Amino acid sequence: MDAHVHLRSVELHILLSVVDRPRHGYAILQEAEGRTAGRPGFEIPTLYRALRRLREGGLIRIVDAPEPDPDERREYWDATALGRKALKAELARMEGLVAIGRARTGHASSGGRK
Amino acid sequence: VKVGTRLATMLTRLLLLLYPPSFRKDMGKALGGDVGRRAEELGGSPARFGGWLIRLGASLLGNAFAAWSELAPRIACPNFSWLDLKLAIRMLVKYPGLTLTGGLGIAVAMAVVVGLFSTNDWYFHPAIPLPEGDRLVGLENWDRRTNREERRSLYDFLAWRTQMKSVEDLSAFQTVARNAIAADGAVEPVLVAEITPSGFRLARVPPLLGRTLLEDDAAPGAPPVVVIGYDVWRQRFESAHDIVGRDLRLGATVHTVVGVMPEGFAFPVNHRYWTPLTAGVSNFKPGEGPSIYISGRIAPGFDRPAAQAELTVIGDRAAAEFPDTHKYLRPEVLPYTYPFAGMSRGSADGLGLVNFLFSLVLIVVCANVAILIYARTATRMGEIAVRSALGASRGRIVGQLFAESLVLTGAAGAIGVLAVKVALEQAKRMHRSPEFWRDYSLSGSALAYGVALTLLAGVITGVVPALQATGRHLQTNLIHFNYGAAPRLGRTWTGLIVIQVALAVAAVPIVVALGWWQIREYISTPTFAVDQFLAGQLAPVSPERLAGVRAELSRRLDAEPGFAGHSFMRDLPGREQSGRVTIENDAASGSAAGHETQAAAVDAGFFRAIDIGVVAGRGFAPGDQDEHAPDVVIVNRAFSHRLLDDGNVLGRRIRYMSASQRNLDEPAKERWFEIVGVVGDIETNPIDRRLIEPRVYHPLKQGDWSRASVLLRVKGLEQAAAASRLREIAAAVDPTLTVDTIPLQDVYRLRRTLVNTAAAGIAVAGLSVLLLSAAGIYALMSFTVAQRRREIAIRLALGAQPGQLLGGVFRRALYQISLGVAVGIGLALLLDAAAQGEALMGNAGLLLSVMVVVMSLVGLGAVVGPARRGLRIEPSAALKGE
Numbered sequence: 001m002d003a004h005v006h007l008r009s010v011e012l013h014i015l016l017s018v019v020d021r022p023r024h025g026y027a028i029l030q031e032a033e034g035r036t037a038g039r040p041g042f043e044i045p046t047l048y049r050a051l052r053r054l055r056e057g058g059l060i061r062i063v064d065a066p067e068p069d070p071d072e073r074r075e076y077w078d079a080t081a082l083g084r085k086a087l088k089a090e091l092a093r094m095e096g097l098v099a100i101g102r103a104r105t106g107h108a109s110s111g112g113r114k
Numbered sequence: 115v116k117v118g119t120r121l122a123t124m125l126t127r128l129l130l131l132l133y134p135p136s137f138r139k140d141m142g143k144a145l146g147g148d149v150g151r152r153a154e155e156l157g158g159s160p161a162r163f164g165g166w167l168i169r170l171g172a173s174l175l176g177n178a179f180a181a182w183s184e185l186a187p188r189i190a191c192p193n194f195s196w197l198d199l200k201l202a203i204r205m206l207v208k209y210p211g212l213t214l215t216g217g218l219g220i221a222v223a224m225a226v227v228v229g230l231f232s233t234n235d236w237y238f239h240p241a242i243p244l245p246e247g248d249r250l251v252g253l254e255n256w257d258r259r260t261n262r263e264e265r266r267s268l269y270d271f272l273a274w275r276t277q278m279k280s281v282e283d284l285s286a287f288q289t290v291a292r293n294a295i296a297a298d299g300a301v302e303p304v305l306v307a308e309i310t311p312s313g314f315r316l317a318r319v320p321p322l323l324g325r326t327l328l329e330d331d332a333a334p335g336a337p338p339v340v341v342i343g344y345d346v347w348r349q350r351f352e353s354a355h356d357i358v359g360r361d362l363r364l365g366a367t368v369h370t371v372v373g374v375m376p377e378g379f380a381f382p383v384n385h386r387y388w389t390p391l392t393a394g395v396s397n398f399k400p401g402e403g404p405s406i407y408i409s410g411r412i413a414p415g416f417d418r419p420a421a422q423a424e425l426t427v428i429g430d431r432a433a434a435e436f437p438d439t440h441k442y443l444r445p446e447v448l449p450y451t452y453p454f455a456g457m458s459r460g461s462a463d464g465l466g467l468v469n470f471l472f473s474l475v476l477i478v479v480c481a482n483v484a485i486l487i488y489a490r491t492a493t494r495m496g497e498i499a500v501r502s503a504l505g506a507s508r509g510r511i512v513g514q515l516f517a518e519s520l521v522l523t524g525a526a527g528a529i530g531v532l533a534v535k536v537a538l539e540q541a542k543r544m545h546r547s548p549e550f551w552r553d554y555s556l557s558g559s560a561l562a563y564g565v566a567l568t569l570l571a572g573v574i575t576g577v578v579p580a581l582q583a584t585g586r587h588l589q590t591n592l593i594h595f596n597y598g599a600a601p602r603l604g605r606t607w608t609g610l611i612v613i614q615v616a617l618a619v620a621a622v623p624i625v626v627a628l629g630w631w632q633i634r635e636y637i638s639t640p641t642f643a644v645d646q647f648l649a650g651q652l653a654p655v656s657p658e659r660l661a662g663v664r665a666e667l668s669r670r671l672d673a674e675p676g677f678a679g680h681s682f683m684r685d686l687p688g689r690e691q692s693g694r695v696t697i698e699n700d701a702a703s704g705s706a707a708g709h710e711t712q713a714a715a716v717d718a719g720f721f722r723a724i725d726i727g728v729v730a731g732r733g734f735a736p737g738d739q740d741e742h743a744p745d746v747v748i749v750n751r752a753f754s755h756r757l758l759d760d761g762n763v764l765g766r767r768i769r770y771m772s773a774s775q776r777n778l779d780e781p782a783k784e785r786w787f788e789i790v791g792v793v794g795d796i797e798t799n800p801i802d803r804r805l806i807e808p809r810v811y812h813p814l815k816q817g818d819w820s821r822a823s824v825l826l827r828v829k830g831l832e833q834a835a836a837a838s839r840l841r842e843i844a845a846a847v848d849p850t851l852t853v854d855t856i857p858l859q860d861v862y863r864l865r866r867t868l869v870n871t872a873a874a875g876i877a878v879a880g881l882s883v884l885l886l887s888a889a890g891i892y893a894l895m896s897f898t899v900a901q902r903r904r905e906i907a908i909r910l911a912l913g914a915q916p917g918q919l920l921g922g923v924f925r926r927a928l929y930q931i932s933l934g935v936a937v938g939i940g941l942a943l944l945l946d947a948a949a950q951g952e953a954l955m956g957n958a959g960l961l962l963s964v965m966v967v968v969m970s971l972v973g974l975g976a977v978v979g980p981a982r983r984g985l986r987i988e989p990s991a992a993l994k995g996e
Contacts, residue, residue, distance in 0.1 A: 044145060044149055045173045045174045045176075045177040046176075046177055047148075048145045049141075049180060049184075052140060073146070074147065075144050
């Protein structure tokens with residue numbers, strides 16, 4: 001997968017969650033909920049379809065659990081180098097958009113969110 | 115929380131079946147685990163949980179489509195997009211009436227069809243969980259004269275065993291009831307498989323401890339041995355490791371335990387005790403001996419038709435050799451389970467037809483929903499035309515409409531299948547000792563059938579209306595849209611309305627009548643203190659020993675301080691046999707149908723034992739039970755009241771309409787029974803006395819003792835203690851006399867549960883038919899009137915009188931409804947006649963008139979709103995487009 005591809009919201013949340021350390025699916029969902037005041041905008045099935053898509057694109061991979069997990073059904077996911085690159089590119093793209101938006105609406109760079 | 119978690123997990127498991135298998139394999143487990151965790155988290159708050167469950171279902175459905183389209187973006191689903199699904203779910207929410215009625219209809223129909231399919235699976239294609247289980251067969255003689263199986267075939271068994279090459283490990287068994295008597299005298303009735311040692315070779319399951327039966331064990335004079343099941347070992351012997359060699363008393367004989375079978379082993383049917391079949395196997399002449407079941411394994415290199423061909427040759431030879439016994443016998447090689455379900459070779463033939471007929475139910479429901487969806491689609495013609503004009507292909511538009519209907523049918527189908535799964539689990543709980551091959555999980559084929567039906571339903575409800583709507587009139591629709599008019603539908607619409615009304619008028623009364631028939635029985639409650647009684651079914655006693663056993667048992671029961679009276683009978687209260695009788699010289703019963711009654715055979719002490727008094731004539735005297743005594747019966751008050759108007763009852767004679775109701779061997783049509791007494795009713799009905807069932811009591815005769823029961827009034831004893839005391843007394847009278855006990859209360863409770871379940875099912879079915887029809891008629895009528903709104907407005911502008919215009923609209927509606935009602939009444943009466951009055955249960959007039967009123971109200975209600983809206987249109991606004 002091309003690292004310069006536009007990421008969907010669920011994909012962005014996944015990469016944000018697994019970029020610093022491996023996490024399992026449910027932890028990713030909980031993190032996303034934490035970031036969005038409980039409204040990540042996707043449900044468990046969407047999350048898993050996205051996980052599969054990202055893995056097939058080479059952006060994330062399955063790794064061993066960092067510490068023994070009592071639930072052996074869980075898979076732990078970690079970002080690959082390509083995944084980190086894609087995340088950085090996406091964040092840069094978003095920063096660019098944010099900068100344009102702020103310039104046009106007259107917000108200061110430290111201004112509040114709309 | 116637990117129920118919620120299970121519900122969510124089941125929903126996920128079901129809907130995951132819609133995903134590409136690779137996805138399921140890859141992600142299914144982890145996804146399911148997370149759903150379970152989330153369900154546990156939210157389980158405390160039903161409102162949040164409910165909302166989440168709906169979102170989860172929608173997301174599962176939506177992602178299923180998307181997962182497929184990711185798999186093969188060009189080939190598999192050229193016309194689906196994720197947006198279709200969002201739109202579809204939005205449509206479900208936007209039209210809640212259509213979603214609920216259509217969904218309910220499809221869900222109920224789906225539950226019926228898939229439920230039937232999986233019970234068929236049980237009977238016709240069960241997987242036998244044994245090594246090479248699919249090669250096991252049952253063999254039996256079919257008597258062409260009586261059209262039933264002939265099981266006295268020990269002679270044939272030996273002949274087949276030596277002669278057949280295509281079937282090996284041929285084994286025979288019979289089930290016998292025995293009292294397992296412990297050292298402390300405690301008695302437990304158990305079922306024992308008396309089986310040829312070859313049965314264990316057939317099953318190919320090694321014992322857990324010790325050994326299985328050997329040929330030497332079956333030799334005459336061999337010491338008695340028994341092999342026990344895992345549960346018996348755990349419970350009765352507390353998992354003792356020195357079990358082999360210990361004693362187990364079955365009836366009068368002490369057996370040595372030689373082996374324990376592993377957990378779950380219940381071959382040949384549902385057995386836990388096995389003793390060798392020794393009954394002098396080689397001493398029987400053709401057509402003699404005990405009733406046995408024969409099974410075997412198809413030998414390598416053969417198949418069932420080959421085995422059948424070989425057996426037919428052997429059978430022909432036997433018929434020539436023993437014409438007296440074998441002339442009409444036709445030996446058959448059947449799938450292993452068939453003989454236990456009383457099925458022969460032809461049984462499965464009608465299966466496809468039955469499934470097809472029931473699938474028709476679903477198709478009728480789907481056609482109904484399709485009409486509703488079409489009516490909705492018709493209101494969106496303008497939108498469709500515009501999209502088409504903007505470049506959407508026909509396939510694209512059909513794809514979108516198909517996705518919309520598939521979401522509805524998919525959700526409804528999942529609910530229907532879920533209902534079947536719940537029902538199967540309920541059945542599992544009710545079945546105390548199921549056959550070892552019985553699997554209560556929803557089979558893969560039943561699920562596949564459900565998924566296929568869901569797709570079919572989606573095609574019927576989505577693609578057909580979509581093709582219709584995007585057909586050659588699309589351009590015309592665009593023009594109409596431009597001028598604000600709806601498309602014309604004309605005669606098709608009239609036809610659909612007529613069919614709708616007719617189906618509702620025919621189906622609803624029948625469903626209601628059948629439902630009421632069930633419920634009114636449930637309302638009847640016993641008049642005597644059921645909770646004081648304990649019932650026990652006795653093992654058959656041979657005729658020679660009957661008199662002695664009976665007298666001794668009676669004496670001991672009388673002497674027992676915990677029992678206050680007893681009575682012997684063939685049929686327990688609440689378990690009587692239904693039969694149709696005609697009354698001699700009775701004008702009213704001259705009809706072919708006769709009267710439905712409940713028949714029981716009881717001894718002279720029965721009425722006293724349950725405190726039911728004799729109202730007229732006499733009760734039974736001991737002499738009536740004599741084999742050669744005249745045929746007399748006693749009837750209850752309901753019989754006298756309902757069938758004879760309380761008139762001349764004593765001395766009248768009745769007879770049964772079908773030979774199967776009493777003794778098979780007698781020409782029952784010739785046998786008349788004289789009424790010598792009338793007794794009080796054993797049940798009462800708070801709604802209407804006439805709902806109490808007519809009962810006929812026969813004196814208990816010797817032949818009835820092959821399946822007699824005893825009813826005990828228990829005084830100052832717990833039911834369980836009374837049950838074990840009764841078993842001990844019976845075993846003391848005769849060690850082989852087993853008693854299967856049940857509190858009489860449970861007999862009634864079971865009956866009530868069954869009736870309740872049936873009534874609930876019928877009520878749901880009737881309600882969904884009514885809702886669906888009402889919604890369909892409403893949608894159709896309001897649509898036809900909406901079509902004419904512009905016309906009405908224009909005519910109004912040109913000076914027409916509103917009353918005149920409304921009259922015209924109503925006349926048309928009235929014509930359509932009347933035609934539908936007439937066709938429906940005809941159909942209902944026809945069905946009723948075909949079912950000999952058992953479809954409408956004699957309430958045709960009342961039910962059909964109520965339906966006429968309901969249908970008229972629904973139809974007129976559907977007309978009034980749109981017609982009034984038409985009258986309110988400003989003529990100038992309506993004409994603006996012209």
